[in-house]
Amino acid sequence: MTAPRTLYDKIWDDHVVDRSEDGTCLLYIDRHLVHEVTSPQAFEGLRMSGRKVRAPEKTIAVPDHNVPTTAGRDKHIDNEESRIQVEALDKNANDFGINYYPVNDIRQGIVHIVGPEQGWTLPGMTVVCGDSHTATHGAFGALAHGIGTSEVEHVLATQTLIQKKSKNMKVEITGKLRPGVTAKDITLSVIGATGTAGGTGYVIEYCGEAIRDLSMEGRMTVCNMAIEGGARAGLIAPDEKTFEYVKGRPHAPKGAAWEAALAYWKTLYTDEGAHFDKVVTIKGEDIAPVVTWGTSPEDVLPITGSVPAPEDFTGGKVEAARRSLDYMGLTPGMKLTDIKIDAVFIGSCTNGRIEDLRAAAAILKGKKIAPGVRGMVVPGSGLVRAQAEEEGLAQIFIDAGFEWRLAGCSMCLAMNPDQLAPGERCASTSNRNFEGRQGFKGRTHLMSPAMAAAAAVTGHLTDVREMMTETV
Amino acid sequence: MEKFTKLTGIAAPMPLVNIDTDMIIPKQFLKTIKRSGLGVNLFDEMRYDREGREIPDFVLNKPQYREAQILVAGDNFGCGSSREHAPWALLDFGIRAVISTSFADIFFNNCFKNGILPIVLPQDAVEVLMKDAEKGSNARMTVDLEAQSVTSSDGQVFHFEVDAFKKHCLLNGLDDIGLTMEKVTAIDAFEKKAATLRPWA
Ligand code: SF4
Numbered sequence: 001m002t003a004p005r006t007l008y009d010k011i012w013d014d015h016v017v018d019r020s021e022d023g024t025c026l027l028y029i030d031r032h033l034v035h036e037v038t039s040p041q042a043f044e045g046l047r048m049s050g051r052k053v054r055a056p057e058k059t060i061a062v063p064d065h066n067v068p069t070t071a072g073r074d075k076h077i078d079n080e081e082s083r084i085q086v087e088a089l090d091k092n093a094n095d096f097g098i099n100y101y102p103v104n105d106i107r108q109g110i111v112h113i114v115g116p117e118q119g120w121t122l123p124g125m126t127v128v129c130g131d132s133h134t135a136t137h138g139a140f141g142a143l144a145h146g147i148g149t150s151e152v153e154h155v156l157a158t159q160t161l162i163q164k165k166s167k168n169m170k171v172e173i174t175g176k177l178r179p180g181v182t183a184k185d186i187t188l189s190v191i192g193a194t195g196t197a198g199g200t201g202y203v204i205e206y207c208g209e210a211i212r213d214l215s216m217e218g219r220m221t222v223c224n225m226a227i228e229g230g231a232r233a234g235l236i237a238p239d240e241k242t243f244e245y246v247k248g249r250p251h252a253p254k255g256a257a258w259e260a261a262l263a264y265w266k267t268l269y270t271d272e273g274a275h276f277d278k279v280v281t282i283k284g285e286d287i288a289p290v291v292t293w294g295t296s297p298e299d300v301l302p303i304t305g306s307v308p309a310p311e312d313f314t315g316g317k318v319e320a321a322r323r324s325l326d327y328m329g330l331t332p333g334m335k336l337t338d339i340k341i342d343a344v345f346i347g348s349c350t351n352g353r354i355e356d357l358r359a360a361a362a363i364l365k366g367k368k369i370a371p372g373v374r375g376m377v378v379p380g381s382g383l384v385r386a387q388a389e390e391e392g393l394a395q396i397f398i399d400a401g402f403e404w405r406l407a408g409c410s411m412c413l414a415m416n417p418d419q420l421a422p423g424e425r426c427a428s429t430s431n432r433n434f435e436g437r438q439g440f441k442g443r444t445h446l447m448s449p450a451m452a453a454a455a456a457v458t459g460h461l462t463d464v465r466e467m468m469t470e471t472v
Numbered sequence: 473m474e475k476f477t478k479l480t481g482i483a484a485p486m487p488l489v490n491i492d493t494d495m496i497i498p499k500q501f502l503k504t505i506k507r508s509g510l511g512v513n514l515f516d517e518m519r520y521d522r523e524g525r526e527i528p529d530f531v532l533n534k535p536q537y538r539e540a541q542i543l544v545a546g547d548n549f550g551c552g553s554s555r556e557h558a559p560w561a562l563l564d565f566g567i568r569a570v571i572s573t574s575f576a577d578i579f580f581n582n583c584f585k586n587g588i589l590p591i592v593l594p595q596d597a598v599e600v601l602m603k604d605a606e607k608g609s610n611a612r613m614t615v616d617l618e619a620q621s622v623t624s625s626d627g628q629v630f631h632f633e634v635d636a637f638k639k640h641c642l643l644n645g646l647d648d649i650g651l652t653m654e655k656v657t658a659i660d661a662f663e664k665k666a667a668t669l670r671p672w673a
Contacts, residue, residue, distance in 0.1 A: 014669075017658050018658045020637065022635070022636045022637055024635070024636075026652060026655060028663075037555075038556065041506065041507050041556075054659075082503055084503075125673055130556075131553070131554055132553050132578055148559075149507075149582075150586070151581070151582075151585070154649050154652065157652075157653070158649065158653065158656075160652060162637075197576075200574055200576065200577060201577070230576060230577065261670075296492075316488070316546045317489060319487070320488060320490060413499050413553075415500070432552065434492045435494065435495060436494060440498075
């Protein structure tokens with residue numbers, strides 16, 4: 001009899017190639033996702049040492065971080081450095097024979113949206129990418145985490161990663177969510193409760209009724225931000241919803257292979273009595289629609305709250321809060337709903353999927369963006385974009401006054417021309433509110449797509465629940 | 473990779489908590505396809521104003537810290553993105569060791585791949601070293617990886633823990649890929665087994 005194991009333990013055990021005495025393991029990697037920003041130096045490294053990509057069939061590349069989201073980008077990218085990076089990826093994908101979705105392919109999009117969409121991400125796999133939000137793929141019960149460029153090169157060359165096992169952490173969201181509360185509110189609330197270092201050294205398994213009830217899109221939103229809580233990865237045990245989502249995707253197994261895979265996937269759950277080193281439990285009904293007020297994802301408050309004062313905190317956080325408030329241009333005590341915005345960004349690997357666009361469009365239908373507010377919708381992939389057009393969502397956004405863009409990371413990190421001007425304030429569905437993240441001196445408030453849409457309509461941070469009663 | 477054995481140098485104090493990788497190297501500098509030359513843009517938005525002039529208050533702009541080789545930082549240093557440009561920029565500036573109570577996971581790993589030693593010490597030790605770093609350029613700290621110790625300018629010694637394998641690689645400047653390549657038979661065997669157990673993967 002083996003001792004009861006967590007989901008993480010099981011996936012880990014099935015991927016250990018070699019274990020040293022000190023516990024350092026060589027872990028086999030099933031899927032390696034690659035994008036243009038963190039890979040050029042890795043491919044260069046391979047060239048310099050005369051190495052090949054060990055498993056090109058398990059390696060998938062797509063340009064996303066740097067690409068403009070406006071028409072004509074497949075012909076020409078103005079910014080020279082961006083163009084060089086995209087061209088470098090074109091060349092590397094071709095030279096090394098890896099799977100590739102170039103910028104003019106309808107399947108192009110944010111790497112963490114493309115992987116699941118194309119069926120590359122499957123339960124029980126190990127998935128890595130030179131990007132911290134690789135945690136997203138954990139929604140499928142895959143062990144997925146971000147790596148640096150040296151590790152990208154290591155995986156390209158050996159299809160393995162040198163790893164030490166993390167500890168197990170359980171985050172349970174019990175019961176049901178209240179109306180107007182979404183996956184984004186769950187994941188932000190968890191970070192608010194644990195802090196951005198609360199998950200450091202752990203792999204989180206999210207569980208509980210509220211997590212089970214989420215769609216696959218919602219689960220991806222939750223796992224996406226595991227990294228913002230410091231965790232190496234986030235995981236959700238696969239279930240019927242997972243299998244349903246995966247089935248029929250281009251790279252999902254078919255026929256007999258599907259049956260075999262399914263039988264294996266059904267063993268991927270945490271055994272009764274398995275040990276967790278840390279447990280956090282939050283009641284679903286206690287979670288409100290939230291927004292961030294500061295420059296760290298842990299700076300989370302219910303939308304009904306007020307801007308805190310530095311003195312509300314302790315230790316190093318006092319100074320950090322002072323700096324944040326100054327940066328964000330906020331005064332302690334002011335109501336969050338009084339914060340006026342200049343821009344709205346709907347997109348990113350956190351909230352750029354079809355369900356997110358539906359949620360935002362439901363609020364925006366028949367309404368207009370507030371005067372003076374700039375709105376931008378950037379679908380997570382070309383396929384999401386096409387589907388949104390088919391469902392009539394694109395028209396709702398356009399009628400409301402939003403810009404309807406091509407797929408990419410866009411203003412999530414503002415490496416392309418989509419940026420905030422200094423001092424501009426944005427209601428954003430992305431995952432990071434760091435200083436300068438969306439543009440030099442830009443100010444970011446993180447929230448769900450529905451909340452961002454509500455803010456677009458009123459021109460200030462808004463409790464979406466008030467608008468929901470209006471529309472019902 | 474450059475070895476790290478023992479270093480005596482100036483330590484710069486950065487008490488701010490949650491210094492993220494966007495602060496260490498903002499995204500506009502990630503467009504390079506090289507690893508070198510990022511040092512001038514280290515902490516760019518804290519270090520320079522919009523016109524590119526140095527902000528005199530920023531610690532690394534102060535005369536006594538311009539040659540710093542060690543950073544003493546607040547909790548959770550390096551949180552955020554996986555960009556290895558962060559350690560590349562630190563290294564290019566000349567930083568070889570960072571001391572904090574905690575580091576973000578990916579950044580921590582990335583440091584070791586680039587000859588930078590991230591050192592985790594308890595809160596009270598970091599506070600002592602932070603004070604020490606505030607003394608400026610006459611107060612030199614010593615970081616000894618072999619002995620796993622940090623010695624403050626007035627001789628206080630703090631012991632730190634470090635993963636044995638990572639220590640070995642850093643002390644000898646070893647390239648991970650080369651080491652893993654030696655295990656190619658084990659990888660071959662694993663792939664063979666996996667092909668029957670999980671043929672869809
Ligand atoms: S959308 Fe944002 S968080 Fe996601 S991969 Fe792109 S830059 Fe990173």
